[in-house]
Structure formats: C-alpha cells, structure tokens
C-alpha cells in the first residue's frame with residue numbers, strides 16, 4: 001500500500017492558543033483513521049488546516065508528496081480532498097440536487113458559452129448528473145433519492161447529514177474527511193449510516209477516510225487505526241485496542257482510572 | 258378635478274400593492290409563477306408580445322410611450338443588477354454610474370458615426386471594463402469593501418462629469434439617435450394612415466434587447482453557473498471547499514451585469530438624445546436597487562412590475578414625485594421587514610422537466 005497523505009509537524013495557532021502542536025499523521029491508500037480527543041483538542045482545526053480554511057504556523061501537509069499547506073481551499077479540493085462539516089454547511093434555499101451536484105465541480109462545464117448557448121448539451125449533462133446524484137442518494141435512503149428537487153430546508157436533520165456526506169462523496173475524493181458525521185443520530189441510525197458509508201467505500205476501495213467521532217463503538221467498528229489528540233498534541237496512536245489500552249487515554253479521554 | 262385624479266391614482270397604487278402581496282401568495286398566483294418559471298423559453302415571448310400590444314395601443318401618445326420605453330430600459334438594467342446582487346450576492350450601488358457610462362459612450366461614439374448597434378454594444382463593454390478595473394482589487398476580499406467602492410464611485414462619477422469639459426461639463430452632451438438598418442429611430446413609423454410616435458421605435462428596440470437578455474439571464478440562472486453563484490452567495494466558504502472559484506464568479510457576474518446596465522444606458526441616452534450629469538445621481542442608483550429588492554431579489558420576472566412601480570408611479574402621481582425617494586425608501590424598508598423576499602419571491606430552481614419527473 002502506498003502512502004497517500006501525510007501531515008508532518010503541523011501547527012496552528014489562534015493568538016496565544018496553540019490549537020495544533022506539531023501534529024504528524026500518515027494515511028495509506030484505502031484505510032480509515034479515527035481521530036478522537038476531548039472537546040477543543042484541535043480535531044476540527046486539523047481538518048480546517050488541511051482544507052485551507054485556516055493558516056498553518058509550520059509543518060507540511062503532503063498529498064502524493066506535494067505540500068498543500070497554505071493552498072486555497074479550491075486547490076485543495078482539486079487535489080482530491082473533500083470533507084463534511086461538524087456544523088452543517090448546506091444551502092438551505094436550494095434543492096437537494098443543487099446541494100449535492102456542487103461537489104462535482106471538476107466534472108461540470110462552467111464556460112459561459114457552454115451554459116448559455118449549448119442548452120441541449122447542458123440538459124444532457126443535467127440528466128447524467130441527476131442519475132449519479134440519485135444513485136448515490138439511494139445508497140443511503142430510497143425515499144431521499146426521490147426528493148432530489150425538494151428544498152433542502154424541508155429535510156430532517158438526519159437527511160441533511162446524509163446530503164452533506166453525499167456532496168463530499170460525489171466528488172470521488174481520494175481523501176475524505178468526516179467531521180462527526182453522525183452527530184445527533186440515535187445509535188441505530190448511526191449504525192445504519194456507517195454501513196452506508198462503508199458500502200460506498202466498497203465501490204472506491206482506494207479512497208482513504210479520516211473520521212472524527214465521539215462514539216467509541218463507531219470508531220471501533222470502522223477505523224483501521226486511531227489517533228488521539230489532546231490540547232492539539234498527538235497523545236496516542238495505533239489500533240483501536242492498543243489505543244484504548246493506553247493508560248493515558250484511559251485516564252484523560254475515557255475518564256476511567 | 259386634478260386632485261381627484263391624484264386620489265384615484267393613489268388608491269389604485271395602494272390597491273395594486275396589496276393585490277400583488279396577496280396574489281403572489283394565493284394558489285393561482287403560485288401556479289402562475291410556476292408557469293412563468295418552468296415553461297420553455299417561448300414564455301419569454303410574452304414580454305415582446307405584451308409590450309408590442311401596449312405600444313401599438315398607445316402609438317400616438319408620446320409621453321406614455323416614453324414611459325413604456327423607460328420601464329423596459331430600466332428592466333434591462335435591473336436584469337444586470339439581478340445577476341450581480343440576486344445571483345452572485347455582489348451589491349452594486351453604482352448601477353446608475355454604469356448606466357451613465359453606457360450613455361456617455363453612446364454620446365461620444367455615436368457622434369463619430371459608428372453603427373448604432375455597435376455603439377450599444379460598446380456602451381456595455383466600456384461599462385464592464387471600467388467596472389472590472391474598479392472592483393478587481395477589492396472583490397478578492399470581503400464583500401463590504403466592494404459595496405463601499407461602488408458608493409464612492411457613483412458619487413465621484415457625477416462630480417467627474419461636472420468638471421470634465423470634453424464630456425460637456427454640467428451641461429451634458431447631445432446624443433445621436435439610433436439608426437438601425439438605414440432607418441433612423443428618430444422618425445416615427447408611418448404605414449398608410451397609421452402614424453406612430455418615434456418613441457414607439459425605442460419601445461421596439463428596448464423590447465428586443467430586453468427579450469434577448471432576459472432569455473440569457475434565464476439560461477444563466479438554470480445552469481451550472483447559476484448553481485455555483487447561488488452556492489457561493491449562501492456560503493462562500495463552503496462553496497470554496499467544493500472547488501467553486503468564488504473570486505472569479507464575483508468578478509464575472511459583476512462584469513456581465515455591467516454589460517447589461519451599460520447597454521441599457523446607451524439605449525436610454527439615444528432615446529433622450531441628451532444626457533447630463535444630473536441624470537446620474539446616487540438616488541437614481543438606489544431607485545434601481547429598489548426595483549430589484551421590491552420585485553423579489555433574484556426573480557427576473559418580478560423586475561418588470563417593480564420597474565413599472567418605481568418608474569411610472571411617481572410620474573403619474575404628482576403628489577409623491579417630489580418625495581419619491583422617501584416613499585420608495587419607506588417601501589423598501591417595509592418590504593424588507595415584512596416580505597424579505599420581495600413582492601414576488603424567487604422560486605427555487607429545479608430540473609424536474611429536464612429529467613422527466
């Protein structure tokens with residue numbers, strides 16, 4: 001297996017706060033890493049640093065050996081990284097279809113000429129993209145797949161979570177960053193949702209995932225490896241069993257002595 | 258007599274406002290809006306057909322035809338503002354300045370004997386070019402700076418014209434009327450016993466331009482670009498994470514919008530055959546924005562009734578013409594407070610018909 005992504009001594013500072021402190025992390029193609037740690041330990045900040053939403057104060061972020069630290073979010077996306085947000089960032093006034101299809105930015109014809117004067121061809125591509133969006137949505141929920149032209153604000157919270165994951169997946173990313181995708185779901189819903197994500201990954205065996213998750217049983221089920229953060233520092237790393245057995249994790253994160 | 262008439266007009270205005278508030282929210286109103294939105298491109302023909310019918314009915318009334326042409330020209334400019342503000346979320350307080358640039362371009366180039374259609378196009382391109390230079394440095398940053406720059410620009414524009422003697426100073430410039438296909442638009446059409454005011458020619462020209470650009474704007478809205486613009490307006494950060502080139506589309510929509518505003522301004526100048534700095538005040542810019550906001554931000558169709566409201570009513574209703582800025586300011590505040598989506602809210606884009614649902 002080849003190394004797809006590696007963060008090397010990445011630091012992020014917000015004023016006097018060291019949100020990430022020399023974090024290093026590698027992922028091989030096709031593996032899933034669970035990123036865990038208490039509230040405010042810098043997990044979301046790490047995703048923001050990778051996707052160009054906050055500046056790093058040192059270190060390298062390598063995708064295929066190329067340093068993407070400091071690139072504009074748009075260029076990070078073009079290198080095959082897509083993500084979801086802890087607090088949903090969907091366009092409530094647009095349709096489900098619009099919200100998902102935006103993730104296929106690279107595949108869409110964005111020329112003025114193509115959009116205004118080749119309408120026949122444009123409508124062809126609407127049909128093709130609509131089929132893709134429907135197919136992806138139906139992996140998660142058949143009823144949802146029938147609602148492609150409903151306004152997003154009419155969807156339940158769970159469906160909105162699904163839409164956000166679909167928007168990230170439809171880009172066919174090489175690295176997918178999931179920030180607490182199951183927040184607000186019941187354990188049963190979470191279980192089903194994770195199965196669906198794994199199902200999609202089955203079709204893209206080379207896609208790598210980093211997932212931030214508070215539910216330890218979710219991590220146990222999906223993650224090949226775990227990384228534990230505390231105050232922006234990596235405090236443990238390894239398989240789930242190894243990490244949970246770590247005395248520091250026992251005390252600081254799981255709260256048992 | 259006259260004051261009685263004013264009361265009739267005032268009550269008609271209030272009644273039509275309430276009606277449009279109401280009708281847009283009834284089942285019939287929503288169905289009609291859905292027809293306008295979801296029908297094929299042929300529906301845009303409603304504009305020239307209705308405009309032509311009204312124009313012919315009024316063919317001898319100079320003033321009424323001038324009002325009609327002005328409404329159509331303002332509607333064209335407001336389609337430009339809709340692309341900028343309604344779609345991309347870039348607010349342009351200098352609409353009237355770009356309208357004026359189109360007008361002055363027509364005055365200068367028209368005097369040099371260039372073909373009128375070329376002059377119209379040049380009006381659009383010059384306004385777009387100046388707008389581009391103006392906004393390029395700030396559009397990369399946050400939106401508020403761009404808004405401030407446009408305010409500064411519209412204020413400076415008028416002062417600049419007043420001191421610039423090549424452009425006629427405060428007296429302004431004469432503008433050559435348009436000549437299209439060898440036909441001067443300054444002479445009214447005569448066919449047998451049918452005689453029309455020359456303003457009818459400008460109604461026709463404005464109808465053609467409005468129909469063309471209305472159709473283009475409709476295509477733009479219902480395209481990948483339209484989806485990109487809406488996404489970045491709602492959430493620029495989220496859109497950028499999915500590869501949307503936010504700065505590029507802000508600039509693009511500003512440029513496209515100014516092309517339309519410039520063409521509208523050039524048409525207006527050719528119709529009036531005279532322009533002066535006093536036509537291009539900040540208040541006029543606000544009136545243009547009021548059309549977009551009152552109608553329903555982002556709803557192309559709404560621009561037309563709103564343009565009628567803002568352009569015609571003050572002319573008909575002498576009582577408010579002096580206070581029109583105040584009246585429309587209050588109206589805009591009320592609409593934003595109680596109907597933030599305008600009298601005729603924009604309806605959500607869907608591709609049901611295209612995918613056969």
Ligand SMILES: Nc1ncnc2c1ncn2[C@@H]1O[C@H](COP(=O)(O)OP(=O)(O)OP(=O)(O)O)[C@@H](O)[C@H]1O
Nearest residue numbers: 014017019037038039040041042043044045046086
């Ligand atoms: N834009 C910002 N400006 C200033 N401080 C920030 C910013 N973003 C995050 N922080 C701070 O950085 C620290 C890490 O925050 P982060 O959101 O990465 O934590 P997290 O591990 O994702 O926590 P949670 O589990 O609650 O989501 C927190 O103390 C937070 O307050």
Ligand SMILES: [Mg+2]
Nearest residue numbers: 043044045086
């Ligand atoms: Mg977080």
